[in-house]
Amino acid sequence: MKYILAFIIFIFILSCKDKSGQTGKLRIKIDSLENIIENSYKPGFGEFMSSVQTHHAKLWFAGKNKNWQLADFEIHEIIEALNNIKKYQSSRKESKSIDMIIPAIDSMKEAIKNKNQQFFNHSYMSLTNACNKCHALTNFEFNIVKVPEKQTFSNQDFKTK
Ligand code: HEC
Missing domain, CATH: 1.20.5 (Single alpha-helices involved in coiled-coils or other helix-helix interfaces)
Known part of the structure; x- marks a missing residue:
């Protein structure tokens, strides 16, 4: 046993x-x-921001040409890039400040929905100010964005058909 x-x-x-x-x-x-x-590989914070910069510029020319469908596309590209920063750059402390831009984005979405050029212009200023406010908050105040002067995407037509 x-x-x-x-x-x-x-x-x-x-x-x-x-x-x-x-x-x-x-x-x-x-x-x-x-x-x-x-x-x-995951894109860096600055790479996402370069994409935001492109769509921020294109958004202006879409709105200026009253191409509301394109403007709607561009604002959603900005939202997507910002969400990707939160997802892929969560370890960067700056990512916590992303949401401060939401009210300006909401106002822009409303302007596009209403196809209102004046409201669009006003919202574009608020959006651009929010970009710069966040840059200041995250010690990147030397990184200033503004309303684009010239349409530099010569391979894209911003007018509606
Ligand atoms: C979190 C708050 C925040 C918001 C909101 C924000 N940014 Fe930034 N942005 C940053 C930070 C932080 C950097 C520096 C990234 C790095 O470390 O490379 C940056 C960098 C940039 C750069 C420089 C990219 C380069 O490599 O030259 C541009 C252009 C830029 N942002 C545009 C914008 C625009 C346009 C908006 C608004 C639609 C915006 N940003 C909104 C925080 C923000």
Whole structure:
């Protein structure tokens, strides 16, 4: 009886060992997957902002040409890029300030929905001010955005058909 019990305990210890071996293998796999995620490419804060800058400029020319469909597209591109900053650059403390631009974006969305040029112009100023306010808040006050003067995208037609 003693021997049988000792044998059972021996088998139990062996099976535990095997299990811990599996756990070890899983740990290695998880570590390597974490390593892949950690080192995979994600655009930087500044790259997302360059995209926001492009759509901010295009939004102006869309509104100026009363191309409301394009204006709606551009404001949503800005929203998407800002959401991507929150998602992919969550470790940057500046990302916490992104939402301060929401009231200005909401006002712009309303102006576009109402196809109201005057409201659009006013909202564009508020939006641009909000961009600069956030730059000041995050110590990037030297990064000043403004209403674009010239349409530099010569390969795009901003007029409606
Ligand atoms: C979180 C608040 C915040 C808001 C809101 C914000 N920005 Fe920025 N922006 C930053 C920060 C921080 C940087 C610097 C990023 C870096 O470290 O590269 C930046 C950088 C930039 C740059 C420089 C990119 C480059 O590489 O030259 C431009 C242009 C820019 N933002 C445009 C805008 C525009 C246009 C808006 C509004 C539609 C806006 N930003 C709204 C925080 C903000």
